Amino acid sequence: MKNTAFSGMIQPLLELESYQKLLENLKNNHSPILTTGILDSQKAHLIYALKTHTDRPVIILTHNEMKAKEIYEDMQFFIKDEIYIYPSKDPLFYSADVHSIDIVRQRLNIIKALLDHRNPVIILSVEAMLDRLVKKEVFKSFIIHLKIGDVVSTQELSRQLVLMGYEHVELVESPGQFAIRGGIIDIYSGTLASPYRIELWDDEIDSIRQMDAITQRSNEKVDQIEIFPMRELVFTEEAIEQAITLINEETKKSLKQMEKKGLTEQKEILSKTVEAFLEKVRNQKTFQGIEGYVRYFYEDTVTLADYLDQETLVIIDEPVRLKGRCLKTIEEFEESMKGRLEKGYILPRQMETLFSYEDLLDSIKDFDTILMTMLTHSIKDFTIKEILQFPVKSINSFYKQIDILEKDLLFWKQKNSRILILAGPRSKGERLQKELSEINIISTYRNDLSEPIQKGQIVISHGSFHKGFEYGMIDFVIISDKEVFGEEKKKRKTKKKPKGSKIESFTDLTIGDYVVHENHGIGIYQGIEKIVVDNVSKDYLKIRYADSGNLYVSVNQMDMIQKYIGAEGKGPKLNKLGGSDWAKTKAKVKKAVSDLAKELIELYAKRQKNRGFRYSPDTVWQKEFEDMFPYEETSDQLTAIEEVKRDLESDKIMERLLCGDVGYGKTEVAIRAAFKVVQDGKQVAYLVPTTILAQQHYNTFAQRMKDFPVKVGLLSRFRTPKEQKETIEQLRKGMIDIIIGTHRLLSKDIVFKDLGLLIIDEEQRFGVAHKEKLKYLKENVDVLTLTATPIPRTLHMSLVGIRDMSVLEEPPEERYPVQTYVMEYNPEFVKDAIHRELARNGQVYYLYNRVKNIDQVAAKIQEMVPEAVVSYAHGQMSERELENIMMDFINGEIDVLVCTTIIETGLDIPNVNTIIIQDADYMGLSQLYQLRGRVGRSNRIAYAYLMYQKDKVLQEAAEKRLQAIKEFTEFGSGFKIAMRDLEIRGAGNLLGEQQHGHMEAVGYDLYCKLLEEAVREERGEVVQEAFETSIELNVNAYIPNKFIVNEMQKLEIYKKIASIQTEQDYFDLQEEIEDRYGDLPKSVQNLLEIALIKSEAHALDIVSIAQKGNKVNITLKKDARIDPSKIPELLGKYNRKLTFAAAENPYFIYHVSDDEKETLIRYIKNLLQAMKGLKLQ
Secondary structure (H helix, E strand, O other): OOOOOOHHHHHHHHHOHHHHHHHHHHHOOOOOEEEEOOOHHHHHHHHHHHHHHHOOOEEEEEOOHHHHHHHHHHHOOOOOOOEEEEOOOOHHHOOOOEOOOHHHHHHHHHHHHHHOOOOOEEEEEHHHHOEOEOOHHHHHOOOEEEEOOOEOOHHHHHHHHHHOOOEEOOOOOOOOEEEEEOOEEEEEOOOOOOOEEEEEEOOEEEEEEEEOOOOOOEEEEEOEEEEOOOOOOOOOHHHHHHHHHHHHHHHHHHHHHHHHHOOHHHHHHHHHHHHHHHHHHHHHOOOOOHHHHHHHHOOOOEOHHHHOOOOOEEEEEOHHHHHHHHHHHHHHHHHHHHHHHHHOOOOHHHHHOEOOHHHHHHHHOOOEEEEEOOOOOOOOOOOOOEEEEOOEEEOOOOOOOHHHHHHHHHHHHHOOOEEEEEOEOHHHHHHHHHHHHHOOOOOEEOOOOOOOOOOOOEEEEOEOOOOOEEEOOOOEEEEOHHHHHOOOOOOOOOOOOOOOOOOOOOOOOOOOOEEEEOOOEEEEEEEEEEEEEOOEEEEEEEEEOEOOOEEEEEHHHHHHEEEOOOOOOOOOOOOEOOOOHHHHHHHHHHHHHHHHHHHHHHHHHHHHHOEOOOOOOOOHHHHHHHHOOOOOOOHHHHHHHHHHHHHHHOOEOOEEEEEEOOOOOHHHHHHHHHHHHHHOOOEEEEEOOOHHHHHHHHHHHHHHHOOOOOOEEEEOOOOOHHHHHHHHHHHHHOOOOEEEEOHHHHOOOOOOOOEEEEEEEOHHHOOHHHHHHHHHHHOOOEEEEEEOOOOOHHHHHHOOOOOEEEEEOOOOOOOOOOEEEEEEOOHHHHHHHHHHHHHOOOEEEEEOOOOOOHHHHHHHHHHHOOOOOEEEEOOOOOHHHHHHHHHHHHOOOOOEEEEOHHHHOOOOOOOEEEEEEOOHHHOOHHHHHHHHOOOOOOOOOOEEEEEEOOOOOOHHHHHHHHHHHHHHHOOOHHHHHHHHHHHHHHHHHHHOHHHHHHHHHHOHHHHHHHHHHHHHHHOOOOOOOOOOOEEEOOOOEOOOOOOOOOHHHHHHHHHHHHOOOOHHHHHHHHHHHHHHHOOOOHHHHHHHHHHHHHHHHHHOOEEEEEEEOOEEEEEEOOOOOEOHHHHHHHHHHHOOOEEEEOOOOOEEEEEOOHHHOOOHHHHHHHHHHHHHHHEOO
């Protein structure tokens, strides 16, 4: 046996006779063995001991996903790496167009761990074991190994990757994509942490480099990579042909039977379904949703057991419950499939998508198997070789009462037991040790449990189990933090998630988009045109304005253009070229922005002058209160809490804005601030926009504060007049510490004894009158405002120093990502989705966005699921009616709520974990993003079904919309668009309505630029008048079409070239282009050189460098900051080749000789270098 960090914990088991026998049996491959008396967390203890003592891989089969998760959490105490949960797929919705990709990736990573013989521990629910997989050998044949020096045909590789489930794209951003640009291949495999770039020399692999999906740059070199399929079901071309034949035969048979029975409608549905499927197979070879047809592709399929090492220990948790669950899953599946079969949505063999319980037993019969149960059952399905009884007792909770703990510890000590207390985080363990020593119980704190625990010794260590247990026969007790401290603390590992990258304002420009040119206004982008003058080729962007005027913008002037971004769905008015309306618009916005900047700065200065109350530093109670937060804080949350506390502890008056999406943990920040303020004897008011939110926040606050002497009150319409009167009275006397309420808090009769902090939720939702009252209430009180609409980064930056903001951008590590399906509307699917949620006692949102016939939709659903309570709600109801319905829904009295998008706003109902959206293709992406965030707030898997009507019209338009939704489900570009939309809404909320209008007028980017300038001017910083430098040299400077084929990528590179500022930028970009597209053609090299010349010229106040024949004119600004007395010296150096003219705009003329023309750029660079000496210091 190897010594591990936990040897001291498992060593006592060797004294247990039943454990010795268990090891003996396993050694002789004498199984199945039934072990009884096994309790919750002790299971993990026993399994870890077995894994350590036998050194074999382990697979644990349990009856549902929740149980699997619980065992996984307990096992993670012992094993950090090579432990996996194998998630179950969803056989009912195999046929959806889009699934979440996470589950597939998790499963592929596990298959990889098995194929690499990494000796893993795998935990899975029985449902996950029912899926049909291809045989291990078939799967292995689809893994591609590439190493330096291999010869590769890009065509062949591309064909193979498509069969493996990869998607051919222009730009690789997420797992499962590949791109080929000439001799460069980018691939993002589902089992690798990042994409890889393979560069070919002719057809041989020259290098393989890891790359970053966001910047598209490659970094570390590797010698070889392994590319895993993106699907568990992989098919050869032969298998596909065979499937097509089989499907055709079976369809004919089914259609004949339907005809006999006179089922014309069903017949039509079936032939359409099959036709669509076959067309997809022929065109795409493999796609999501093909799993349902697995029986047509392969005769022999296997369970996951086929992939396991022969040595694997199979542990079956509670076999009786497992069997029950397994049969129920299969029955549910068959039940709903029967309905679909009758209506013509599927073919007969699709009924066989899952294995049967018997198949499952058959697949594990050759492994050593241990059955674990708590009670001794008779188990007929296994021929048990030996039954072993483990004498284990569970431990009662001490409910945080140290005297009960003391009694038990003394009792165990007397029995001479070994006692181990797992106390959660280290700080708690050390505190417990101190508390015990105060009552004369001696214990030791250990970081490492590799050494044995002596009899009669009490050891405290860090870590946690779901429940503690005691092995009576060997006097060994393990107590978990749950028994000592009571609360269940869910710790989650915070992984930094890559942020959905903010839109680079240019990369997403496509032909037909609106653009803003700073000097000419709003036009429509028409694409890139190459223009040849005197044998010199250059690229220009073509922009069309009103009255069909066209403007050609040279690519090195690209920084004058931004994509126009306004509110979703509205197009702006085009300007005329040379008209005056753009100048007027711009001037109007400039004035508005400077007024705004003035107002903001004055307000800020005024608040800075006033002095407020200084709160004392954190107390012990504060620390204890914060420790009770049941989740791990995200790093953004910690920063925000830090900033708020810093404000409170200083004597300035806090006015902080906290932005973060719903569910990102804003409330926790507010709770901690409130607790801190109450510690110093002051009162807190929390103002929310709706009665229901008031109720929800009240519940949260009351729950968190219950162990402390803090009194929380509530004021809203749901309280009786008598209760309201009492609350107001207690507020006045200072008996209530924290009051939560709607605008009722702003009424005249409310008087505080000593208000210290005001927290406002979603301020933009209060009316003007309320805002006036708020101003009065805010005087000399610390204020924290919360909002869920994200505030754009750029705006945040331009307001730095005049508005204190904290931003929560990091999503809380979701317990489970929301499973998103996109599919055609089909009443059978809706029925299944609702049944599935009700079966686990959950509730459903059904979104239908038209008030007109929402009642009919609700009635239709009631018909489908007669056993459910269905109700509907929409925005045209009176506020009271709506609140009553929502209250019923929150209290679980309604099962399915059919509603319009009113559920967008901030409600948090953890029991609702299915959302069905009808006609999802008519919704804005930002709406979908917010709606989907309504589910998945608890520890269950949540489902979002986005349904669309089968389009009678052209497929193409609908396909495009769905493609956008699909990308959005994988956090692709759709997600960025959604974020963009929300941000613009957020900007409007932050700065007020009329500013929103100005933002629409000039586009968001330009607005931010103007605002930033105004703020800097207002603060008295010198803002340089912006001017443009133009460069016109007779050299070819453009990106050839064959070098970068994709127009969008070409634009992105042009944009990057235009923003070169320094030599470092120039080298970086040169490297990036080479990395992504291969060796630079001369015309691209010239482009980079000119960009660098431009930025150097700009720094010298040069407005243009223009070549006319053999002369190059270098024109300066009127007020150029140069020293005229140094000009003669410069001219002397160049001796007649350079002349100077002192016009209104002074200029130099450089005379070019014929032999200089080839390398003109170099001469110009040298000249600019020499001109630096003229600059005024």
